[in-house]
Amino acid sequence: MVSAAEQFTAQLPAASRAQVEAQVDFVTSLAQSGVDSMAKLTALNMDAIRSVLDEYPKAMHARLAASTPQEWLATASAQVAPTLERAVDYGRQLAELTLETQTALSRAAQQAGSHKQ
Template sequence: MQVQELVSAAQKTNIDLFVELSSAFTDNMNKLADLNLEAARTLLSTTREFSQQALATHEPSEWLTLQNAFMVPAAGQVQDYNRRLLDLAASVQATYVRCSQAQAQACSTQARAALQDFAKRVPQGSEPIVAALDSAIGAAHQLYGSLQQTGQQAVEVARTQVDLAANAAARSAKRGIDPVAQATKS
């Protein structure tokens, strides 16, 4: 391949990558805005209901029961929001990984093509240098693959930790509510 062909192919690949990432960014920002609007609407609706019922209570025990009745659903709503937000982040990360893997593969292919073109023009006895460069390109590609895999594992660990924390918070809220509910019934 000629250098001009390599440059042209790289430019086309970069433009395609830019368009795909820009489109994914825009779509995910819209999804995030929708998620936040939905969360705000839910919060306002829940707050309005709680306020109306709180104003209608006359006894402190009724107010405590009412407050506790809203805590468990609120914890569930927060947990749902966090899961949906994490799913959105995972979607963005998957798009980035797919694009970056394609870019790394294209760079590796182009580097190897340039190296082969270079190998045709070097003097006799330069084969070890060409082999070393080819090996370095292969090693860099493998390193990039390993880093991508590590990044994906980190995202999965983060997702697991958020799920565990949200579940623990929901259980804790429910445990805190149950004794109060029993005490107010007595």
């Protein structure tokens, strides 16, 4: 028995069929880019969360071990640079991911545009 989709496809002219196939390829490419980007963003965020969960208790124990306000301040100040460095690195990686995603989407759009011509 022939399905409705097969009957519909069989009745489409070749040009229309090619256009539908190009649209399906375009949507599939966009979806794949989106899924890949979300997976990378999730991994980046999970790494950031793990880093915080690893470093926070150590930092708090070091601060609590200080016996004077000067020691506490020195300990806290020493922890600022590594934290700032991690934040800058996270921002850099996020920017790279954003650029990578924009490039993939642009590439998919260009490929879709070349199929129309």
